[in-house]
Amino acid sequence: MDIAIVKYNAGNVASVMYALDRIGVKYQWTDDTSILQQADKVIFPGVGEASTAMAHLKEKGLDQLIPQLKQPVLATCIGMQLLCKHSEENDTTCMGVFDVEVKRFQSSDLKIPHVGWNSIRAIQDNPLMEGLKPEEFVYFVHSYYVPVNPFTTAECNYVQPFSAMLHRDNFYAAQFHAEISGMAGQRIIENFLAI
Template identity: 75%
Template structure:
């Protein structure tokens, strides 16, 4: 199998690559449109800030390419947020695969960012949680979130319920870091590769 990890200016992707190594999957880290288009699976990872990341994707015209991909795409963390319509983080227009807006957590009592292991609950159709329990623990680090809406495939509760996972056609997204979420995260990545 031929996996493309999208290369852009959002954080380092070493943990994602090592997670794929542990599964024994081969991958290419690339921002080349042709290589991404030809891949069997595409992973869109990321840690970073929305507007800077979108500016880079636009410069490489990847913002045009990504929403048109037909193979399974897995977006994580900032990758997931960039697939939504708009992010409150520096008022950024995103790619709009998922018809939902990203907003910032607000709380006077709970800490922001949301850091650590929290439970997620599978919701409706969730192909990536096959073989897992309905509720599992995964590792989060984020200050912005996607509200629960019709394409939410797993819900997490912090300050209020929010989308831990999204699923629509060939697009799969996780707000948490599957690559460092222990055996559960490994199973989620494996399920994606098995699609």
């Protein structure tokens, strides 16, 4: 199986590589459009700021390529947000795979960003959560969120309910960092690789 990790200027790639190493699958970290198109599975990770990340994707033509991919794609953290239509983070137009807006958390009681372990709950059939407990804990780091919407397959509650996972066609996305979410995160990645 050929796994491609999208190479761009949003970090946390090493953690994704370590997670795949633990599972024992080979991968390429690349921004080569032909390799990304031909891969069996594509992982689109990220830690960073939306407008800067989108600018880099545009430089490489990846903003046009990624939404056209036909194989299973897993996006995490800012990768998930960049697949949405628009982000409030620096008023950024994103790729529009999910026709939803990314909002900034607003709270006078709770700390922003949302950092740490929190539970997620499936609200639609979701092959990525197969074999997990009904309320599984995963690791989040984010100041922006995607509201619950028709693409939401799992939700989390911090400030208000928000989308922990999204799914549309061949695109799967997680707001949390599956690659550093312990055995639950590993199972989610394994489930994605089994699709």
